[in-house]
Amino acid sequence: xxxxxARLAELGLQLPPPLVAPPGVVLPFAFAxxxxxxxxxxxxxxxxxxxxxxxxxxKVGAEVEPDAARHAAxxxxxSMLASVQAEIGDLDRITGWxxxxxxxxxxxxxxxxxxxxxxxxxxxxxxxxxxxxxxxRSAVGMAVLPWxxxxxxxxxxxxxxxx
Amino acid sequence: xxxxxARLAELGLQLPPPLVAPPGVVLPFAFAxxxxxxxxxxxxxxxxxxxxxxxxxxKVGAEVEPDAARHAAxxxxxSMLASVQAEIGDLDRITGWxxxxxxxxxxxxxxxxxxxxxxxxxxxxxxxxxxxxxxxRSAVGMAVLPWxxxxxxxxxxxxxxxx
Amino acid sequence: xxxxxARLAELGLQLPPPLVAPPGVVLPFAFAxxxxxxxxxxxxxxxxxxxxxxxxxxKVGAEVEPDAARHAAxxxxxSMLASVQAEIGDLDRITGWxxxxxxxxxxxxxxxxxxxxxxxxxxxxxxxxxxxxxxxRSAVGMAVLPWxxxxxxxxxxxxxxxx
Numbered sequence: 001x002x003x004x005x006a007r008l009a010e011l012g013l014q015l016p017p018p019l020v021a022p023p024g025v026v027l028p029f030a031f032a033x034x035x036x037x038x039x040x041x042x043x044x045x046x047x048x049x050x051x052x053x054x055x056x057x058x059k060v061g062a063e064v065e066p067d068a069a070r071h072a073a074x075x076x077x078x079s080m081l082a083s084v085q086a087e088i089g090d091l092d093r094i095t096g097w098x099x100x101x102x103x104x105x106x107x108x109x110x111x112x113x114x115x116x117x118x119x120x121x122x123x124x125x126x127x128x129x130x131x132x133x134x135x136x137r138s139a140v141g142m143a144v145l146p147w148x149x150x151x152x153x154x155x156x157x158x159x160x161x162x163x
Numbered sequence: 164x165x166x167x168x169a170r171l172a173e174l175g176l177q178l179p180p181p182l183v184a185p186p187g188v189v190l191p192f193a194f195a196x197x198x199x200x201x202x203x204x205x206x207x208x209x210x211x212x213x214x215x216x217x218x219x220x221x222k223v224g225a226e227v228e229p230d231a232a233r234h235a236a237x238x239x240x241x242s243m244l245a246s247v248q249a250e251i252g253d254l255d256r257i258t259g260w261x262x263x264x265x266x267x268x269x270x271x272x273x274x275x276x277x278x279x280x281x282x283x284x285x286x287x288x289x290x291x292x293x294x295x296x297x298x299x300r301s302a303v304g305m306a307v308l309p310w311x312x313x314x315x316x317x318x319x320x321x322x323x324x325x326x
Numbered sequence: 327x328x329x330x331x332a333r334l335a336e337l338g339l340q341l342p343p344p345l346v347a348p349p350g351v352v353l354p355f356a357f358a359x360x361x362x363x364x365x366x367x368x369x370x371x372x373x374x375x376x377x378x379x380x381x382x383x384x385k386v387g388a389e390v391e392p393d394a395a396r397h398a399a400x401x402x403x404x405s406m407l408a409s410v411q412a413e414i415g416d417l418d419r420i421t422g423w424x425x426x427x428x429x430x431x432x433x434x435x436x437x438x439x440x441x442x443x444x445x446x447x448x449x450x451x452x453x454x455x456x457x458x459x460x461x462x463r464s465a466v467g468m469a470v471l472p473w474x475x476x477x478x479x480x481x482x483x484x485x486x487x488x489x
Contacts, residue, residue: 027277028284029300033261035321040262043301059271098359099366101480103303106470108385113472114353121354137355138369138480140429141470144269144304146276154264154301158361190440191447192463196424198484203425206464222434266466307432307467309439317427317464 004081004091007127015082016075020051022147031083037095039084039157043103045149046075047082057148061110064150069104072151073119080153081127088159097124097135098156105150106141113139120153167244167254170290178245179238183214185310194246200258202247202320206266208312209238210245220311224273227313232267235314236282243316244290251322260287260298261319268313269304276302283316330407330417333453341408342401346377348473357409363421365410365483369429371475372401373408383474387436390476395430398477399445406479414485423450423461424482431476432467439465446479 008014021027033040048054060069085091102117104110117139124133135155145152171177184190196203211217223232248254265280267273280302288296298318308315334340347353359366374380386395411417428443430436443465450459461481471478 025277026281028281028288029263030297031299033297033299035259035261040299042299043303096361098361100355101301103301105304108470110470111472111474113470114351118352118354125354134356134359136357136359136366136368136480138427138429138478139472140369140468140478141431141472142303143306143469144271144273144276146274146302146304148274152301152303154299188440189444191444191451192426193460194462196460196462198422198424203462205462206466264464266464268467305466306469307434307436307439309437309465309467311437315464315466317462 002090002092004127011126013078015078015085016047016049017051018086019047032087034087034159037158039088039159041080041084041155043152043154044076044079044083045152046072047079053147053149056150058150059105059107060116060150061107066112066116069116069150070119073102073117073153074123076151076153077120077123080155084157093159093161094128094132094157095160096132096158097128098158100135100137100153100155102137102139103142103145103152104139105145110141113141116151165253165255167290174289176241178241178248179210179212180214181249182210195250197250197322200321202251202322204243204247204318204320206315206317207239207242207246208315209235210242216310216312219313221313222268222270223279223313224270229275229279232279232313233282236265236280236316237286239314239316240283240286243318247320256322256324257291257295257320258323259295259321260291261321263298263300263316263318265300265302266305266308266315267302268308273304276304279314328416328418330453337452339404341404341411342373342375343377344412345373358413360413360485363484365414365485367406367410367481369478369480370402370405370409371478372398373405379473379475382476384476385431385433386442386476387433392438392442395442395476396445399428399443399479400449402477402479403446403449406481410483419485419487420454420458420483421486422458422484423454424484426461426463426479426481428463428465429468429471429478430465431471436467439467442477
């Protein structure tokens with residue numbers, strides 16, 4: 001078993017299955033793409049154990065509580081890891097996190113985007129540690145996100161054995 | 164004639180001329196920048212055959228219909244290809260698409276950003292095929308975009324002959 | 327003294343001290359990260375000489391005037407340079423700017439994001455010149471930014487001596 005998967009299990013977490021898109025939706029892109037030692041990660045949202053996107057849906061600071069959004073950011077991290085695993089085969093190949101772009105669907109007067117995206121960063125540090133898990137980050141307020149999800153995150157990381 | 168240009172012609176499409184900025188506007192940046200094998204692409208919008216930005220202007224889900232925005236996303240792809248061509252000379256040098264960040268000016272209750280940005284992804288796949296055209300993507304809802312355009316897309320691709 | 331710091335002094339500018347985060351806020355990420363010849367830069371905002379985020383706070387086109395936001399974009403550039411210096415030691419190692427993603431907290435009818443982010447681009451060109459300072463850019467309207475800052479910018483640049 002990979003060390004990353006084992007560490008997730010220690011934390012009581014597991015990766016979700018592939019995304020089950022909402023009915024009728026075509027998503028004609030890759031969820032992760034390896035390019036040499038870089039892995040680019042598409043925008044992801046929070047998934048449930050059945051692969052579907054999960055709520056609470058809406059805007060943080062209005063329908064969605066910040067703590068619930070922070071949990072959604074953690075679930076989004078698991079979704080990203082599942083896509084990376086499908087692309088590169090083994091999450092133990094990850095040698096470093098790079099860029100994290102955290103988007104929070106926000107009511108116009110909600111200013112706590114960093115605390116929401118900390119749900120993602122805290123997961124990454126808990127799983128990968130402070131060196132491999134080190135990343136740059138933005139955490140910003142979006143007008144609205146697809147299917148009314150509260151959080152979407154895209155990013156980049158590095159793996160060994162690239163060209 | 165380049166294969167990409169020929170393929171666009173088969174689809175009844177052609178690249179727009181260089182952007183004609185709105186009166187009085189200075190845009191002090193590069194529309195595309197080659198760095199070794201990477202080509203970074205600035206945020207682009209939909210251009211008309213005279214080089215100017217074209218409407219419909221406004222927010223999708225309010226003044227702009229989703230289908231019109233989807234067409235704007237396709238036009239934005241053509242604008243990006245024109246900038247890449249100006250930077251690297253020949254679009255046949257493109258060996259792979261990488262990152263696509265699709266921004267849709269959105270009414271607060273519009274959740275169909277992916278379908279809008281599919282107008283871009285479908286163009287890329289139609290022109291470059293599923294292997295070279297493969298890309299990661301985000302499609303998200305912005306509060307507002309410059310000059311009230313409905314769609315703006317930035318991205319990255321790879322070319323041969325880099326360092 | 328580094329040439330970049332000397333040039334900033336000629337312009338009457340200096341780098342801010344490390345960010346003093348708002349009370350109670352944990353920011354568990356790197357403000358800049360070197361990866362070979364790439365330096366990735368986290369989302370930054372305008373800082374004052376005491377290291378704290380400075381206003382005017384709010385949305386451009388509502389509480390914040392465009393000219394004040396343009397100045398905030400310049401201050402944000404100084405904040406980014408300070409973080410890059412902390413990561414790589416000497417700003418004279420910068421060989422080229424790459425990607426700039428400029429986010430402007432915007433009232434729904436404010437369309438002048440490019441002019442706001444010009445405050446950043448003009449600084450970069452004044453300090454680094456047109457060749458090293460050349461960059462691709464997006465300038466877009468966000469629903470809201472952390473702590474109600476008017477501008478946040480993330481980016482990437484290149485340095486010598488990478489892998």
